Amino acid sequence: MFQRNYTRVTDYDTIFQFLQDHNFGIIVSDNPLKITHLPFVIHKSDHEGQFVVEAHFARANEHWESIDKKEVVLIFTGPHGYISPRVYTTPGVPTWNYSVVHLYGTAEIIQDPSDHIAIIGKLVNQYEKDPVAWNIDQLDPMVLQRQYQNTVSFRVVSHRVDAKFKLSQNKSEEDRVKIINQLQSGNSQDKALAEFMIVQLDE
Numbered sequence: 001m002f003q004r005n006y007t008r009v010t011d012y013d014t015i016f017q018f019l020q021d022h023n024f025g026i027i028v029s030d031n032p033l034k035i036t037h038l039p040f041v042i043h044k045s046d047h048e049g050q051f052v053v054e055a056h057f058a059r060a061n062e063h064w065e066s067i068d069k070k071e072v073v074l075i076f077t078g079p080h081g082y083i084s085p086r087v088y089t090t091p092g093v094p095t096w097n098y099s100v101v102h103l104y105g106t107a108e109i110i111q112d113p114s115d116h117i118a119i120i121g122k123l124v125n126q127y128e129k130d131p132v133a134w135n136i137d138q139l140d141p142m143v144l145q146r147q148y149q150n151t152v153s154f155r156v157v158s159h160r161v162d163a164k165f166k167l168s169q170n171k172s173e174e175d176r177v178k179i180i181n182q183l184q185s186g187n188s189q190d191k192a193l194a195e196f197m198i199v200q201l202d203e
Contacts, residue, residue: 001102001162006170009101009163012049016042018078018101018163019051023126025076027055027063027156029107034063040074041122045157051103054119056153064152067107072156074103079193081186083168087178097167097179097193099200104160110153119153167197176201 009015019042028035036057043052053074057064080098085091110116124136136144168176176197183194 001100001164003162003164004170007164007166009165012044015101015161015163016044016051018099019076022076022078022099022101025074027067027107028073028075029063029067029070031070032066034066036061036063039123039127040076041119041126049161051158051161053103053105053156053158054122054153056116056120056123056151059150059152064109064154067154068109070107072105072107074105074156074158076101076103078165079189079196081183081190081193083179084182087182088175089172089178095168097197099165099167099196100163102162103156103158104162105156105158108155108157110155113148116151116153117148119155120148120151165200167200169201 009018023040023042024037025040026035026037038055038057040053040055043054045052078099080096083095083097085094110119121136125131128134139147168179171179180194180197183190183197186194
């Protein structure tokens with residue numbers, strides 16, 4: 001990923017929080033080239049600077065058949081949007097602000113049934129906001145067993161992290177304020193980008 005020094009993010013905790021907030025991502029592998037969009041569960045690794053990422057494929061998705069012990073790339077994107085030069089104090093050109101994290105690692109297909117079940121449980125627990133109203137144990141055991149049989153879990157431990165927040169850091173503070181004000185008057189995606197810029201540029 002092309003980087004400039006001012007867009008590169010290296011703080012581990014900042015990247016981890018980003019991954020927690022934007023954990024619907026893309027897994028990319030080659031030989032053959034395959035791409036799948038998935039929700040992921042992401043943990044900090046015991047090894048500094050690494051992440052452990054877990055998810056599952058539908059068994060019918062042949063992507064899982066070609067990734068075991070192979071390097072993959074996981075892509076996670078955050079708020080992004082068009083930046084108009086009409087707000088700049090000096091002439092400029094349009095651009096696009098965005099945030100993205102790439103994780104590189106080796107995939108491992110989960111063979112242990114109990115580990116597979118645990119990964120699915122963690123994924124449900126991550127998103128289910130009211131486990132009293134509904135939890136996975138409420139499913140009919142036969143339905144649940146089919147769910148486990150029809151999915152394939154995997155795990156990736158990252159060995160390289162590439163994070164980029166392109167947020168008009170090369171502009172003056174006055175221009176950044178104007179950009180944020182412009183975005184705050186836009187659609188929901190623009191407003192999300194404005195809020196992300198406020199948080200990141202204040203740190």
